[in-house]
Amino acid sequence: MTNRSSALRRLPATLAGGAVLATAALALAGCSAPAASGASGDGPKIVATTTQVGDFxxxxxxxxxxxxxxxSPGQSAHSFDPSAAQLLALSQADALVVNGGGLESWLDDAVQASGFDGALIDASTGIELHGTDDHDHDHDDADAAEAHDETEATDAADDAADAADADHDESADHDGHDHGAGNPHIWTDPELAEQMFENIADGLAAVPGVDTAVVAQNETAYLAKLDALDEWITENVETVPVAERLLVTNHDAFTYFVDAYDVTFVGSVIPSFDDNAEPSAAEIDALVDRIRATGATAVFSEASISPKAAETIAAEAGVTVYSGSDALYGDSLGVEGSDGATYLGSQLHNARLILESWGVTPTALPEALQG
Known part of the structure; x- marks a missing residue:
């Protein structure tokens, strides 16, 4: 935790147009801001965007x-539109914590509309993003298919997938959505989550009025838990031969998890970083072919996305679908009381289910993660 660069930055003053919107927001919101989560009214006011950085x-x-x-839990960050009351809370905030990496495409408008001029803490600072054209799962497909003696089928599936990707990329040019510099789902790798956590800690420590002793103590304790999480996942994943580490998800949100644990990403139901995109018929057919070719045994839905397409694809491919309470937590954490109510809980939930889909009974949790 030494030599970390501060993530604290200042935003420019709101534009004139934003000031008009802010005035409207204040009028609509009345005199009260949204209730804060788990804290008294003392101390500097902090706003966090997503469920993950909120938890951190x-x-x-x-x-x-x-x-x-x-x-809110289960809410997509890609299509979020802050309410007037939330703009009011932002206007009164001393600090704003964001995931960064282009995830919050609505952020600039919200800042301008609210007139926020506090400290911006970007959790993605210093983290190299995978580019939007990187499909790291493709390079391992041939090896996985060879392990299952399905090379020819894989080549055909790859050709179909490439054609579908080309169609999708062409249409994406017209959807008006800017994904930023790369894939923003960095929290799916616990080591990158540690860096996010440290960035937030550094930023908060520079906000006037923040109890730096509390932040430092909590930072040390939580980083130990993240280390234990990463070690536990690694220990269990390494019991599975590399060629059998196959993953099919609802949308392309697990790139960093795949990289961290040497997993072959067979494909996603929604071939996009944006969970609001929709797959074409060609993309669905290509994914079914790819599942059959590689020998993947499961399709994972995500808790914040409708499972219908994943269920259809799993049925067509003749594999198990994980949905409902067995869906993965991707873009959002879960509601209070669910396995995914916290970041640590969500990652343990995801890892357990993925391991079980590979036929692995996970080992007992380390002491740092119990309770």
Missing amino acids: TRELVGDSAPVTQLL
Whole structure:
């Protein structure tokens, strides 16, 4: 935790147009801001955008400062539109914690509309993003198919997938959505989550009024848990031959998890970083062919996305679908009381299910992750 660069930055003053929107927001919101999560009204006011960075921020400040989280559990960050009350909370905030990496495409408009001029803490600072044209799962497909004696079928599936990707990329040019510099789902790799956590800790420590002793103590304790999480996942994944580590998900949100644990990403139901995109018929057919060719045994839905397409593809490919309470937590954490209510809980839930789909009974959790 030494030699870390501060993630604290200042945003430019709001534009004139934003000031008009902010005035409207204040009028609509009345005199009260949204309730903060798990903190008293004392201390600097902190706003966090997504469920993941909201959880990280609450872990750091504890009860020493109020934290308002903009996105609710199960809510997509890609299509989020802040309410007037949330803009009011942002206008009064001393600090704003964001995932970064282009995830919050609505952020600039929200900042301008609210007039926020506090400290911006970007959790993605210093993390190299995978580009939007990187499909890291493709390079391992041939090896996986060879392991299952399906090379020719894989080549055909790859050709179909490439054609589908080309069609999708062409249509994506017209959807008006800018995904930023790369894949923003960095939290799916616990080591990158550690870097996000440290960035947030550094940023909060520079906000006037933040109890830096509390932040430092909580940072040390939580980083130990993230280390234990990564070691536990690694230990269990390594019991599976590389050629059998196959993953099919609802959308392309697990690239960093795949890289971290040497998993072959067979494909996603929605071939996009944006969970609001829709697959074409050609893309669905290509994914079914790819599942059959590689020998993948499961399709994972995600808790924040309708499972219908995943269920259809799994049925057509003749494999198991994980949905409902067995869906993965991707873009969003889960509601209070669910396995995915916290970042640690969501990652343990995801890892357990993926391991079980490979026929592995996970080992007992390390002491740091129990309770």
